[in-house]
Structure formats: C-alpha cells, structure tokens
Amino acid sequence: MAYLTAALILVGLLALINLVFTFGVVRRLREHTAELAALRGSGVTGVGGTDVALPAGATVGAFETAEVGGRPVSLAAMGERPLVGFFSPHCAPCKERLPLFAEHAASRPGGAGEVLAVVVGTPEETSDVVAQLLPVATVVVEPDQGPVQRAFGVSGFPAFVLLEDGVVGASGFDFEPVASRDAAAAVPSAG
Known part of the structure; x- marks a missing residue:
C-alpha cells in the first residue's frame, strides 16, 4: 500500500x-x-524595412519565367496595371486570402492576362492552389526565392502588388488595401 x-x-x-x-x-x-x-x-518586417514586397513607388526588377502551361511570362506583356499575388501552399494566411484574390481577379476588366499569381513550391505541393488560380490568373510555380519573388522583393507570404505605369502602386500582406487601390484606379474619372 x-x-x-x-x-x-x-x-x-x-x-x-x-x-x-x-x-x-x-x-x-x-x-x-x-x-x-x-x-x-x-512595417519593419521584410526586405529593406518594407512589408513583404517592394514598397509603393519602387521599380520591379527584370525576370524571366514561364507560366504553368509553358508560355513565357514577362511584366511588359501584362498590361499597364498588372495585379500580382504571391502564395505558398503551406501558409495559413495564404489560404485565407486566396479566395478574396481569386474573386477580385475574376472581376478585373483586364482578365487573367493582367493578373499574375506566383505559387511557391513543387508542382505536387502547389497543385490545389494552382487549380484555384488558373481560371482567373496567369500562374507561375517557382521554388522559394525564385526569379519573380526576387524581382518583387518578396520576403513573406502572402504578398500582393499592384503595378501602375511600371512602378509599384500598392503592396502588402493584406489584400484589402491593394484591392481597394486597384478598384479605385479601374473606375474611370468623371469629367
């Protein structure tokens, strides 16, 4: 006992x-x-004290890549105001913001040709995310710190960038401010 x-x-x-x-x-x-x-x-995280991508007013670096179908992708061919999103299949905030990005991209006047989605990982890891983005965007799959990420100064996921006349108009971790700026720029001014 x-x-x-x-x-x-x-x-x-x-x-x-x-x-x-x-x-x-x-x-x-x-x-x-x-x-x-x-x-x-x-705002002190990321490259050079910015958020998760190049800040507004910055110029995007050159890159060479191909979309999942094999066609070459260049920034010059994406129109005057391309919207770019960076996603990782292992990122919980990416999964939360992906539907917002896809919905906004589907409603953009320029269509999928003016939306670039970069998914980071192997083709096997990224297949679900790619399937969700293909109807609304040009999709690129690349390894971590691939050429498109380096060109946009991406240091975290998700990252969203709106380009206006060749420079970053808005960027960030949260999609809403970038989408708001995009929607405001898409509305023709009265007058």
Missing part, C-alpha cells in the same frame, strides 16, 4: 510540473504572437 501511495504522489508531482511548464509555454507563445503582430503592424 505504501508503494501505491508513493507512486500516486510521484505521478501527481510530475503532472503538476508538466502543468507549470505548459503554462510557461503558453505565456511565451502569447508574448511572441504579440511581438509578431507589433512588427507586422509597424
């Missing part, structure tokens, strides 16, 4: 120690989440 009591006390102490460590881990995770949110909000 004494062995049973000692074993129960030992198991109870181990459970208590485990509980204390679990509370510590949860507390640290909350602190890290708050710190990441503060960094994201301050």
Whole structure:
C-alpha cells in the first residue's frame, strides 16, 4: 500500500510540473504572437524595412519565367496595371486570402492576362492552389526565392502588388488595401 501511495504522489508531482511548464509555454507563445503582430503592424518586417514586397513607388526588377502551361511570362506583356499575388501552399494566411484574390481577379476588366499569381513550391505541393488560380490568373510555380519573388522583393507570404505605369502602386500582406487601390484606379474619372 505504501508503494501505491508513493507512486500516486510521484505521478501527481510530475503532472503538476508538466502543468507549470505548459503554462510557461503558453505565456511565451502569447508574448511572441504579440511581438509578431507589433512588427507586422509597424512595417519593419521584410526586405529593406518594407512589408513583404517592394514598397509603393519602387521599380520591379527584370525576370524571366514561364507560366504553368509553358508560355513565357514577362511584366511588359501584362498590361499597364498588372495585379500580382504571391502564395505558398503551406501558409495559413495564404489560404485565407486566396479566395478574396481569386474573386477580385475574376472581376478585373483586364482578365487573367493582367493578373499574375506566383505559387511557391513543387508542382505536387502547389497543385490545389494552382487549380484555384488558373481560371482567373496567369500562374507561375517557382521554388522559394525564385526569379519573380526576387524581382518583387518578396520576403513573406502572402504578398500582393499592384503595378501602375511600371512602378509599384500598392503592396502588402493584406489584400484589402491593394484591392481597394486597384478598384479605385479601374473606375474611370468623371469629367
């Protein structure tokens, strides 16, 4: 009976120690989440102090690539105001914003020829995301830090960029501000 009591006390102490460590881990995770949110909000993440892509006013670098069907893709052939989205199949925010991007892209006057979607990963990893984007965009699959990502200064996912007259008009992690700028620019001015 004494062995049973000692074993129960030992198991109870181990459970208590485990509980204390679990509370510590949860507390640290909350602190890290708050710190990441503060960094994201301050705009100091990414390349050169910008968000997740080149900032407004920047010029996109040159790149050579091909879309999933094999046709060459160049920025010059994408019209005056191409919309570009960068996605990763392993990124939870990408999965959240993908339907918004696809819906907006489908409603753009320029059609899929003026929307570029870059999906990062292997063809096997990216097949579901590519299938969702093909009806509304020119889709490129490339490895991490591929030529299109480097040209746009992409440092995180998702990233959205609206080009206007060859320079970045709007960019960011959140799609809504980029979509709003795109929708406003698509409306002809009265007058």
